[in-house]
Amino acid sequence: MPNMIQERRIILEHLDRAGYTPDLGCYRRHGGYATFERCLALEPAATPEGQTLSGPEQIRLEVRRSGLRGRGGAGFPCGVKWSFVNLDSDRPIYLICNADESEPGTFKDRQIIHKDPHQLIEGILIAAYANRVHQAFIYIRGEFIEGARILDRALDEARGAGLLGRDILGRGYDLEICVHRGAGAYICGEETGLIESLEGRRPYPRIKPPYYPAVLGLYQCPTIVNNVETLCAVKHVAAMGGNEYAKLGVPGDPGTRIVCVSGQVRRPGYFEIEIGKATLGQLIHDLAGGLHPGRSLKAVIPGGSSAKVLRAGEKYKLKFARPDGKEIEREAALLDLPYDSASLAAAGSMCGSGAIVVLDDSASAVEALANIAEFYAHESCGQCTPCREGSLWMHKILQRILRRQGRPADVDNLERIAHNIPGGRTVCAFGEACSWPVQSFVAKFGDEFRQMTAPPP
Amino acid sequence: MNTPSSASPAAGCLRIPPALEAAVAERIARYPQPRGAALMVLHALQDHFGFLSNEAIEWAAARLGVQPMQVLELATFYPMFRQEPPGRFHFKICRTLSCALAGSLALHARLCDRLGLDPASHGPQTTADGRFTVELVECLASCHTAPVLFCNQTFCEKATPEQVDRMIEECRSAPPEADGS
Numbered sequence: 174m175p176n177m178i179q180e181r182r183i184i185l186e187h188l189d190r191a192g193y194t195p196d197l198g199c200y201r202r203h204g205g206y207a208t209f210e211r212c213l214a215l216e217p218a219a220t221p222e223g224q225t226l227s228g229p230e231q232i233r234l235e236v237r238r239s240g241l242r243g244r245g246g247a248g249f250p251c252g253v254k255w256s257f258v259n260l261d262s263d264r265p266i267y268l269i270c271n272a273d274e275s276e277p278g279t280f281k282d283r284q285i286i287h288k289d290p291h292q293l294i295e296g297i298l299i300a301a302y303a304n305r306v307h308q309a310f311i312y313i314r315g316e317f318i319e320g321a322r323i324l325d326r327a328l329d330e331a332r333g334a335g336l337l338g339r340d341i342l343g344r345g346y347d348l349e350i351c352v353h354r355g356a357g358a359y360i361c362g363e364e365t366g367l368i369e370s371l372e373g374r375r376p377y378p379r380i381k382p383p384y385y386p387a388v389l390g391l392y393q394c395p396t397i398v399n400n401v402e403t404l405c406a407v408k409h410v411a412a413m414g415g416n417e418y419a420k421l422g423v424p425g426d427p428g429t430r431i432v433c434v435s436g437q438v439r440r441p442g443y444f445e446i447e448i449g450k451a452t453l454g455q456l457i458h459d460l461a462g463g464l465h466p467g468r469s470l471k472a473v474i475p476g477g478s479s480a481k482v483l484r485a486g487e488k489y490k491l492k493f494a495r496p497d498g499k500e501i502e503r504e505a506a507l508l509d510l511p512y513d514s515a516s517l518a519a520a521g522s523m524c525g526s527g528a529i530v531v532l533d534d535s536a537s538a539v540e541a542l543a544n545i546a547e548f549y550a551h552e553s554c555g556q557c558t559p560c561r562e563g564s565l566w567m568h569k570i571l572q573r574i575l576r577r578q579g580r581p582a583d584v585d586n587l588e589r590i591a592h593n594i595p596g597g598r599t600v601c602a603f604g605e606a607c608s609w610p611v612q613s614f615v616a617k618f619g620d621e622f623r624q625m626t627a628p629p630p
Numbered sequence: 631m632n633t634p635s636s637a638s639p640a641a642g643c644l645r646i647p648p649a650l651e652a653a654v655a656e657r658i659a660r661y662p663q664p665r666g667a668a669l670m671v672l673h674a675l676q677d678h679f680g681f682l683s684n685e686a687i688e689w690a691a692a693r694l695g696v697q698p699m700q701v702l703e704l705a706t707f708y709p710m711f712r713q714e715p716p717g718r719f720h721f722k723i724c725r726t727l728s729c730a731l732a733g734s735l736a737l738h739a740r741l742c743d744r745l746g747l748d749p750a751s752h753g754p755q756t757t758a759d760g761r762f763t764v765e766l767v768e769c770l771a772s773c774h775t776a777p778v779l780f781c782n783q784t785f786c787e788k789a790t791p792e793q794v795d796r797m798i799e800e801c802r803s804a805p806p807e808a809d810g811s
Contacts, residue, residue: 265662277726277769308662315673315710315772318783351660356669356708359768373668373694375707435728435773444776476725478769522677528726528773544727549754551709557724 180457181421181447183429184405188288195323197330200291206336208412208479209298213344218442225574231304235406238415245271245362246401246477246526247602248426248514262307267396268301268309269371269386270404273355273362275314276477277548278528281431281443282401286313286320290327296313296404298336299411304397307347312367324352353499359552364398366554377556378601402431402527423449424494426513430524434461436531437468446512453483454508459530465577468533472617473507475517476525478545479606481613482499483507489520509623522613539619539625542610543571549607557599563590579626587622588617644685650678654693664695668704674710682713710769717756717763721800722780725752726769732775738766740791744798762801 187193187203200206215228226234235605237252258266270293274282285293293311299349301309313321328350331337357377360366365384366376368391383389390396399407406428410418419427426448435441440462457463464470470485484507491505492515510516517524532541550568555561567590570583591611597605615622646654652783654674655718658667671693678757683706684698691698702780707710723729739749741764754765775787781797 208682274771275769278728278773279769280771280773283771314771315669315708316767316780319785330727351662352674353666354669356673356704357710357767358708370669371666373664373696373704374700375703433773435776436731441728441776474727532731536731541727541731544725544730548726554707594748 175220178446178451179461180444180460181450181525182445183409183421184285184292184402184414184431185443185445188292193288193381195288195327196289197291197327197334200273200289200295201228205291206295206512208365208408209228209302209336212299212302212411213342217580224529229305229437232299232411235415236410239410239418240415241403241406241418242424242426242428242514243400243412243490244402244406246276246479246528249523251355251399251403254387254399255300255304255397257583258304259388259395262395265307265308265392266304267391267394268297268304268306269364269367269391269396269398270297270309270311270401271318271364271367272313272318272320272363273367273402274357275359275362276526276528277545278433278435278474278477278530280433280527281527283317283320284316284431284443285340285401285405291331292405292408293324293401294331294337294350296408298341298348300397300399300404300407301348302346306397309348310371310391311350312361312371313352313585314361315354316337317354321352321354324613328352328542334386342513343506357398358554359449359548360554360601363603364386366601367398368448375554377554379602380600404407412548421447423511423513423515430512430527432456432512433528434528434531435528436466436474437533437536438531439465440464440466441533449511449513449516451512452508453512453529456512456529457508461531464531464533466614470508470531471534471536472532472538472541472543473477474528474530474532474610475512476523477518478530478548479489479529479609480517481609483510483520483522484617485519489516490517491519507627509616524593538614538621539571539574541569542614543575545610546607549610551601553603553607557604559594559598560604563594563604566590567607567611574625577625581623581626581628583626584615584619584622586613591615633803638673644683644689646689647678647711650674655809658693659670664693665700668694668696668701672701672705672708676711681682682717683713712754715760716754719804720763720765720782721797722765722767722770724768724770724772724778728773729769729776729778732776734779734789735766737777737779737789737791737794740794741798744795755797762798800811 217225224620242248309591355361361370361376363378365379370376384531386396386398421427430448431445433443438461473483549566553560553564591608594608594614657670658664661667664746671690677805691701742749745762756763763768779786
C-alpha cells in the first residue's frame with residue numbers, strides 16, 4: 174500500500190530491537206548518556222542579544238524553543254512549566270517523574286521503564302541539571318513491581334558508573350534519584366495528589382492556586398512534575414536542539430508521541446508517530462492492524478478513558494493554515510482526524526495520555542460507559558462532594574440500567590449529574606475526567622441508553 | 631518522635647526480623663522527612679507479613695514519626711494494602727475497558743466458579759480454606775496484551791480460560807513450602 178503510515182521512532186528507537194537489553198552497557202553502546210555528558214560540559218555561551226547563558230540556562234532555552242508539550246495528559250508546554258520555578262529560591266528544588274501510569278488505555282511508560290530505563294534516567298538527569306535539582310523521585314505505580322526493580326537496578330548501575338550521587342562525572346553536580354512506589358490509587362497521577370502521597374499522606378489533590386507544584390510543591394518547595402515520556406523527550410530535545418525538535422510534528426504540538434492503541438483491533442500496541450502526521454484511521458488500520466474480520470467501527474476513545482468518545486460517521490470542522498498563512502476550514506471524518514491536540518480539540522475531544530481505545534459494532538455503548546464509570550467511582554479520592562457522590566451515582570445508575578432495572582428518567586439523570594460535577598466545582602480535574610465520558614456517550618449513543626431504560630411494552 | 635516499637639504493648643507482639651528492620655531504616659533515610667517513606671514501609675511490611683495488622687501499622691507509625699491513625703488512613707485508602715491475610719494464591723484480574731472487551735470479566739467469573747466464589751462480587755473474596763483470593767482490579771496498564779491478571783507477583787498477559795484453569799491446577803498441586811511465589 175503506497176500511503177501506509179510509518180512510525181517515527183525516536184524514544185522507542187532501540188527498545189524493541191533484537192538483543193537490546195535494559196542494562197547500562199547496552200544503553201551506552203547505543204550512545205546513551207552522551208547527551209547528558211554534553212549537557213554537563215556546556216560552557217557559558219553568549220546570545221546574539223549579548224546575554225551570557227549558563228549551561229543549565231541553555232538547556233532550558235532549548236526545551237522552551239522545542240515547544241514540547243507534556244505527555245501525561247494535560248499537554249502543558251514543558252518549557253513553560255519549568256519557567257515557573259524560582260531558581261534563585263534558597264529552598265531545594267525537586268523533580269518528580271510521574272510514572273503512575275494509570276489512565277485506562279495507556280501502557281507506554283511501562284515499555285520505557287521495562288526495556289530502556291536508562292533513557293528515562295538520562296532524561297531525569299538532564300532535566301534535573303537544567304533546573305538546579307539535587308533530589309529527584311520516580312513515582313511509579315504500585316502494580317509495576319517488576320518496573321520498580323528494573324529502575325532500582327538501573328539506578329545502582331548509574332551510581333556505580335559515577336552518573337548519579339555526589340560530584341557526578343567529576344563535574345561538581347550532585348543528584349539522587351529515589352524510586353517511590355504508589356499503591357494502586359489512580360488519583361496519584363494527578364500531580365498535587367502525587368505530591369501529597371509522596372509526603373506520606375492520603376493523595377487528596379491540592380487546590381490551585383496557590384499550590385502550583387512549581388511554586389509550592391513537595392514540602393512546599395518548588396517542584397517540577399513531568400511524565401516519563403516527557404522526560405525521555407527532553408533527552409532528545411537536548412540532543413537535537415529545540416529548533417530541530419520543533420520541526421517534527423505540527424506547529425503548536427511538536428515532536429513525536431507514543432500512541433497506545435487497544436480495544437477491538439487486530440494488533441493492539443504502542444506506536445511512536447510524528448504528532449499530526451498520522452490520522453486516527455492510519456493508527457487504527459495501518460499500525461494496529463484494523464478491526465477484526467467482519468466488524469465495523471462503532472466508536473473511538475482517542476485519549477484515554479477520560480477523553481470524550483468519538484462516534485463513527487461523525488464529521489468535524491478542522492482549521493488548516495494554507496502556505497500563504499490564511500486559515501481554511503475543512504471537513505474531516507473520524508478516521509481522517511490527524512492525531513494532534515488541535516485536531517482532537519476541534520473534534521470536541523483530546524489526545525490526553527495518547528491512548529486510543531477502539532470499539533467495534535459488537536460492543537455495547539452502555540456496557541462500555543458502565544465499565545468506565547465503575548473505574549471513576551472506584552478511583553475518586555472522595556475529597557470533593559460533587560465528584561465523590563456524582564461518580565458513584567453515575568456508576569450506580571449505569572449498573573441498574575445494565576441489570577434492566579433502569580428508569581426512563583435515568584438518561585436525563587446521567588446527563589444532569591455529568592454536567593454538575595465539573596467546571597470548577599472540584600479541586601482537581603478528576604471531576605472533568607469522570608464526567609466527559611458520561612456526557613459524550615449519552616449524547617452520542619442516547620438511543621442505546623433510552624432503549625435499555627424504556628418501560629416494557 | 632522516636633518511640634521504640636516496644637513502647638506499645640500491641641507492637642511488642644510483632645516480630646520484625648533484623649533484615650526487614652534494616653530495609654525499612656534504609657528506605658526512610660532516602661526521604662527528606664521520614665513520613666515520606668510511608669508507602670514504601672507499608673509495602674515492605676505487607677510483602678513480609680502478607681497484610682498490614684494493627685501491630686504492623688503501629689510499628690510503622692513509630693518509625694515514621696506519626697500517629698498510628700495517620701498510617702491507618704493510608705492502609706485503608708490505597709487499594710493495594712490489605713488488613714486481612716489474603717489467600718496463599720492471590721488472583722487480581724483487570725476489569726477496566728480494554729481488558730473487559732477482551733473477556734477479563736469472563737475469566738474472573740470462571741475463576742470464581744471453579745473456586746466456589748461469587749462471580750458478581752468485584753472485591754476480594756477468599757476461599758474458606760484460605761488458599762485462594764480472587765478480585766477484580768482497575769487498569770494494570772497493559773491494554774495491548776489484554777486480558778491481563780496477576781497471580782501473586784506473576785503477571786499473565788493475553789490470559790485465556792484454559793490458562794486460568796491450568797493456573798488453578800498448578801496452585802492446587804503446589805507443595806506447601808513453595809509458598810508466596
